[in-house]
Amino acid sequence: MALEGLEIAIIHHRTPALLAQSLERLTRYAPDVPVRVVDTAFDASLAVQLDGAHPALEWLPLANHSYATAVNAAAKRATRPLLLQLNADVLVGERTIPALLRALDDPQVAAAGPLPLTTGGSAQDMGIPYRWHYARARWQRAQRGPGAAVDVPWLAGCAQLLRLAALRAVGGFDQRLRFYNEDLEWCLRVRRAGWRCRLVATDVVHVGGAATPANLAFLHEGLRGGYAITRRYGPAWFRPLHRYGLATAAWSLALVAREDAARGAWRALARRSASDRLERSRFGAELGQDDAGP
DSSP: OGGGEEEEEESSSSSSSHHHHHHHHHHHHHHHHHSEEEEOOOOHHHHHHHTTSSSEEEEOOOSSSSSHHHHHHHHHOOOSSSSEEEEEEEEEEEEEHHHHHTTTTTEEEEEEEEEOOTTTTSSSOOHHHHHHHHEEEEHHHHHHHHEEEEEOSOOTTTTEEEEHHHHHOOOOOOOOOOSSOOHHHHHHHHHHHTTTTEEEEEEEEEETTTOOOOOOOHHHHHHHHHHHHHHHHHTTTTHHHHHHHHHHHHHHHHOOOSSSSHHHHHHHHHHHHTTOOOOSOSSSSTTOOOOOOO
């Protein structure tokens, strides 16, 4: 599909220098594609500062509820059939967007993603859930050249080209997964509905972690979300193993934690895991706000 069918959404939270770099790349390689910055900590002075940073730029201020909420808001406002959603710390290259668009020439492909590089140019480790098939895509590129693509069970959410017909058919990203896991869950859901996800051997630079807080609550939310996915999609025999394994690990980390706050946080996660109270997030209306629930 051509660029005329594409919109771009940048999900931004307090990384203005990286956002400026991301927009510079998009101006260079996709100047005619509409770009919407979904800003979860909107600062009007930044919008003024970046006025004209891209020829087709608009802003969407949004509460900092979750990454899923930001992607869904961008998808709701999109008027073209494809949406490229990017973290603000993702820098596209000359071949990135054309290669991703080619993957969606197949009407059964719901989403395509690139291979993230570190700022030093090496392959970025996207974590255990992604490690094997990202390594397989790099091997395919070595065999078949740039732009080779492979079907994968899920794609990392830092950069995804989404077919909005698929997103509207199965529903958007799950907003109950407040931090991490929303990308993985959506890919599982869309594949269950008969669509495919393609990993394309084309590069982007992903700074990684630029807007990730050091607060343990965010790590715990990711662990909670991982179990929520196991509970929905995993085999019945594995669910208690995951839950009690998480409880055991949390108790162990509580024993070695040096700070009282960290010990308390790990103990709370251990208790919630042991009693199977992990389906609901502890965050309130915005990320980082504790709702003080059980």
